[in-house]
Amino acid sequence: MTQSPDQFDDEFLMQFIAELHSRSGYDFRHYSLTSIRRRISRILQVQKFSDLSELKTWVYSCSDAEHEFIESLSVPTTSMFRDPEVFKIIRTAVLPMLKHLPLLRVWSAGCSTGEEAYALAIMLDEEGLYDRSRIYVTDINEGFIGRARAGIFPMRLMKEYTTNYMESGGCHDFSSYFETGYDRIVFNGRLKSNMVFAHHNLVSDSSFNEFGLILCRNVLIYFGTPLQGRVLNLLDDSLRVDGYLILGEKESLRMSTIGGGYEQLQRPYKVFRKTAPGLSQT
Numbered sequence: 001m002t003q004s005p006d007q008f009d010d011e012f013l014m015q016f017i018a019e020l021h022s023r024s025g026y027d028f029r030h031y032s033l034t035s036i037r038r039r040i041s042r043i044l045q046v047q048k049f050s051d052l053s054e055l056k057t058w059v060y061s062c063s064d065a066e067h068e069f070i071e072s073l074s075v076p077t078t079s080m081f082r083d084p085e086v087f088k089i090i091r092t093a094v095l096p097m098l099k100h101l102p103l104l105r106v107w108s109a110g111c112s113t114g115e116e117a118y119a120l121a122i123m124l125d126e127e128g129l130y131d132r133s134r135i136y137v138t139d140i141n142e143g144f145i146g147r148a149r150a151g152i153f154p155m156r157l158m159k160e161y162t163t164n165y166m167e168s169g170g171c172h173d174f175s176s177y178f179e180t181g182y183d184r185i186v187f188n189g190r191l192k193s194n195m196v197f198a199h200h201n202l203v204s205d206s207s208f209n210e211f212g213l214i215l216c217r218n219v220l221i222y223f224g225t226p227l228q229g230r231v232l233n234l235l236d237d238s239l240r241v242d243g244y245l246i247l248g249e250k251e252s253l254r255m256s257t258i259g260g261g262y263e264q265l266q267r268p269y270k271v272f273r274k275t276a277p278g279l280s281q282t
């Protein structure tokens with residue numbers, strides 16, 4: 001019988017997570033305990049381990065197991081034009097305000113397998129901005145970055161993605177953006193010509209550029225409140241004044257110190273315009 005999350009010994013779990021940090025440098029100590037428990041429960045089921053100590057023995061058995069464990073703590077859930085209304089706001093209210101920039105830097109932070117980045121590339125292309133844009137596509141999980149770079153996705157998802165595309169205001173033939181083969185599609189290479197794929201850990205890495213548009217959606221929900229605040233400061237440090245920050249549906253600036261420097265475009269959507277320099281930028 002596999003242990004369920006409510007049977008976990010939290011002290012043992014937190015010590016294990018702390019040791020993992022010392023051994024690997026990956027710091028999950030300030031993620032929300034609920035999300036860590038849920039993830040670990042899934043790993044126990046997939047690996048058919050009965051309890052945490054069996055899992056720990058496996059993780060410490062070799063560096064491949066440790067790496068696999070770290071990667072499997074990530075939640076990959078994503079889709080193209082996820083929450084189409086948000087992409088519609090980006091198309092109709094955000095991109096027109098960024099059109100004057102000679103180079104538009106966009107950051108898809110916590111990009112998972114890259115669907116968000118391809119959706120952005122298509123939208124920027126249709127709005128005549130792609131040729132002077134750079135999309136930085138980053139995640140903590142190297143495996144996800146590899147899949148994003150490949151730009152190959154299951155055919156079975158294309159019906160849903162086409163509907164999302166149209167609901168987000170797209171009016172071209174969505175199938176013109178990819179080639180089909182067997183049960184997969186491959187996005188046109190041109191869509192990734194201005195993408196930069198990189199490993200970036202929002203918990204431990206710093207700001208690396210100044211962006212006009214940052215999407216960090218459905219990532220903060222896995223973090224505890226203090227960590228959310230720290231990551232929001234990092235995003236704020238990375239965003240130009242008059243730039244836009246997009247968060248996930250269940251995320252907000254409410255608990256952070258940066259909220260005062262932002263205006264929300266249209267409630268309830270988490271699309272924020274930065275109206276004032278952050279404290280570290282004054």
Ligand SMILES: C[S@@+](CC[C@H](N)C(=O)[O-])C[C@H]1O[C@@H](n2cnc3c(N)ncnc32)[C@H](O)[C@@H]1O
Nearest residue numbers: 074077078110112139140141201202203217218
């Ligand atoms: C649920 S997915 C969200 C994907 C996409 N942003 C979206 O909304 O569809 C969460 C992503 O956050 C990434 N992630 C988790 N912790 C991270 C960290 N410390 N730094 C960067 N990415 C992280 C995970 O690897 C995963 O790809």
